[in-house]
Amino acid sequence: MKRRTFVKNAAALSSMAMFTSCATGKLGGKKVRTAHIGVGGMGAEDLKSISSHPNVEVYALCDVDADRLAQAKMLHPKAKTFADYRVMFDQIGKNIDAVIVSTPDHTHAPASMMAMNMDKPVYCQKPLTHHVSEARAMNKLAKEKNLITQMGIQVHSFYDYKLATKLIQSGIIGKVNTVRAWSPKNWGYDGPIPTGSDEVPANLDWNLWLGTAKQRPFKKGMYHPENWRKIMDYGCGTFGDMGVHIFDTPYNALALGVPRTITNKCRPSNGFGFPENNFVTYEFPGTPFTTDTLTWIWYDGPGAPNPHPELVLPNKDKLPDQGAIFYGEKGNLLLPHFLQLPKLIVDGKYQAIDLSKYDVSDVGKPTVSYDLEVHKHYHQFIDACLGKDTCTAPFSYAAKLTETILLGVIAGRFPNQTLHWDSEKGSFAEAEANQYLEGAYREF
Numbered sequence: 439m440k441r442r443t444f445v446k447n448a449a450a451l452s453s454m455a456m457f458t459s460c461a462t463g464k465l466g467g468k469k470v471r472t473a474h475i476g477v478g479g480m481g482a483e484d485l486k487s488i489s490s491h492p493n494v495e496v497y498a499l500c501d502v503d504a505d506r507l508a509q510a511k512m513l514h515p516k517a518k519t520f521a522d523y524r525v526m527f528d529q530i531g532k533n534i535d536a537v538i539v540s541t542p543d544h545t546h547a548p549a550s551m552m553a554m555n556m557d558k559p560v561y562c563q564k565p566l567t568h569h570v571s572e573a574r575a576m577n578k579l580a581k582e583k584n585l586i587t588q589m590g591i592q593v594h595s596f597y598d599y600k601l602a603t604k605l606i607q608s609g610i611i612g613k614v615n616t617v618r619a620w621s622p623k624n625w626g627y628d629g630p631i632p633t634g635s636d637e638v639p640a641n642l643d644w645n646l647w648l649g650t651a652k653q654r655p656f657k658k659g660m661y662h663p664e665n666w667r668k669i670m671d672y673g674c675g676t677f678g679d680m681g682v683h684i685f686d687t688p689y690n691a692l693a694l695g696v697p698r699t700i701t702n703k704c705r706p707s708n709g710f711g712f713p714e715n716n717f718v719t720y721e722f723p724g725t726p727f728t729t730d731t732l733t734w735i736w737y738d739g740p741g742a743p744n745p746h747p748e749l750v751l752p753n754k755d756k757l758p759d760q761g762a763i764f765y766g767e768k769g770n771l772l773l774p775h776f777l778q779l780p781k782l783i784v785d786g787k788y789q790a791i792d793l794s795k796y797d798v799s800d801v802g803k804p805t806v807s808y809d810l811e812v813h814k815h816y817h818q819f820i821d822a823c824l825g826k827d828t829c830t831a832p833f834s835y836a837a838k839l840t841e842t843i844l845l846g847v848i849a850g851r852f853p854n855q856t857l858h859w860d861s862e863k864g865s866f867a868e869a870e871a872n873q874y875l876e877g878a879y880r881e882f
């Protein structure tokens with residue numbers, strides 16, 4: 439099925455739905471009745487953080503894995519349970535005020551579009567979508583319907599990231615010319631394409647798990663849970679997975695828009711698994727916070743980052759496991775990922791940051807622990823549904839960030855080749871790359 443047909447079907451469902459006032463943040467003092475699609479893995483964390491808001495009633499839980507669904511149901515015994523989000527929306531859609539989508543990436547857009555077509559606010563995990571076309575469609579629909587939306591990049595609401603944004607925008611290192619960022623995580627797969635099939639466990643509905651993705655035999659340990667990230671049909675590799683988090687602050691702080699060029703140096707594509715190592719370079723046109731061109735360089739996979747003279751810290755300190763360094767006219771700013779303060783480096787030495795020189799009144803208080811900070815991003819979404827706050831990672835922002843990252847993921851199919859992106863046309867100058875901007879939807 440073409441993506442457009444799926445979206446049209448979802449729209450038809452929406453015409454049966456009642457408009458919920460939560461869509462525009464006017465629920466007032468009521469409880470927000472949430473529906474959670476994908477409740478294992480990160481979905482369990484999302485459920486915990488959302489339900490810690492005093493104005494939330496967990497109304498529905500949906501998962502294609504009966505064991506994971508049962509675990510969530512034990513925590514929220516009153517919630518209605520479903521294996522298929524389409525059935526959930528059909529049967530109880532009118533009672534739902536907000537939807538949380540925590541499935542593998544390929545199901546983000548199909549589930550979120552259905553929810554948004556029914557006028558529901560959506561909190562969707564990162565990266566927003568699996569395809570560029572889906573990110574654009576989600577952004578467009580959220581805008582047309584004026585929906586409250588938030589992407590699940592919870593560290594966006596953490597003190598250290600907000601502080602780094604403030605410092606960069608206040609000119610602490612002057613105009614920035616380069617950002618180098620890295621993650622040694624390995625969500626790639628250089629192994630052989632599996633053959634044959636394994637028996638599908640009784641607790642898993644494999645057809646629903648595949649959803650709109652093309653039919654494929656089940657293989658134990660290969661896809662569900664979490665390893666789907668490594669596979670092109672379902673995830674976005676390490677770059678899509680971690681790049682969205684680690685590039686978020688540079689993208690936001692430097693007010694970046696659309697990249698001009700993207701190059702990914704990695705192994706040749708086999709059309710199945712993502713490369714285990716990506717070395718990606720973007721060039722962006724200048725912004726008020728950058729020099730004429732901003733170069734963003736990303737390293738991932740085992741051993742990342744590759745050694746480079748610019749990736750050296752004062753006192754020969756070890757680089758943080760994951761993070762980014764901003765290089766500016768007046769110095770560099772190191773931003774570890776995450777829960778560590780940014781560090782200023784001038785002339786090869788650390789320099790204390792005198793916060794009294796900056797207006798950091800809206801940055802909050804230093805983070806003491808992940809557990810104490812993490813609810814903020816989620817509660818912001820619920821408070822926005824209640825008309826009391828504004829989301830800081832709405833789909834209007836998330837779609838642009840996700841699109842930018844997905845361009846680098848696509849560049850991985852054309853190793854060492856520089857791709858030229860035309861955002862207005864929504865296409866690469868290299869025609870052969872355009873086929874990867876959109877994917878066909880299977881009827882399931």
Ligand SMILES: NC(=O)c1ccc[n+]([C@@H]2O[C@H](COP(=O)([O-])OP(=O)(O)OC[C@H]3O[C@@H](n4cnc5c(N)ncnc54)[C@H](O)[C@@H]3O)[C@@H](O)[C@H]2O)c1
Nearest residue numbers: 476478479480500501502503506540541563564590663664
């Ligand atoms: N923000 C973060 O820090 C963070 C961390 C980890 C994962 N994530 C994101 O969370 C999402 C899930 O990742 P994960 O690691 O939890 O994966 P996972 O495979 O461990 O869990 C996914 C869950 O969704 C369920 N599921 C799959 N297809 C479904 C469908 N069609 N309908 C309902 N449920 C379905 C699975 O059974 C499972 O319970 C991904 O988008 C990932 O990028 C975000």
